[in-house]
Amino acid sequence: MPNFKQKIQSHFKFCPRCGKKFVFKKIHGRAELFCRNCQFIFWQNSKPTASCFLSKGRQVLLVKRRVKPLKGYWDAPGGFLDFHESAEKGLARELREELGIQIRQPRFLGIYLGEYFSDLPQSTFNLYFLIKNWFGQLKPADDISACAWFKLNELPKKIAFANNRRALRDLKKLLG
């Protein structure tokens, strides 16, 4: 059974710089995809995401996924950061696109590593924020089938992604 990194590497056969076939090379004791022709090393860095919990009293807002992966599961609003985008900018963009609202003063909660499976598996580096300050009418976009407020001790069973579950557990401890 290959580990998660090997699973990701198995999707990439050719060097994106010169087109020759990759080989594995041990670098700092770890096997990396390497191109013998142009010396390119294809490092497997995690992809950054920004997510948040909007709060209203002791309740948090979750959104129900209408798309794969984990269609029908509850998720934290947010998503992958774009090229050269800060977490705060990316989060504001996602919340505008997903829910039609403006956010203010996101409070950083923590970082949770995750495994994301779409057409390609991805290692994710998930930054979470708590947002008490937001404006506008909640209008879920097409990729969301519903949004709802939940008490932290009455969360739904089907929560997407282990990183969401871990972040919610820590938020519950934090808010006491």
Ligand SMILES: [Zn+2]
């Ligand atoms: Zn190459």
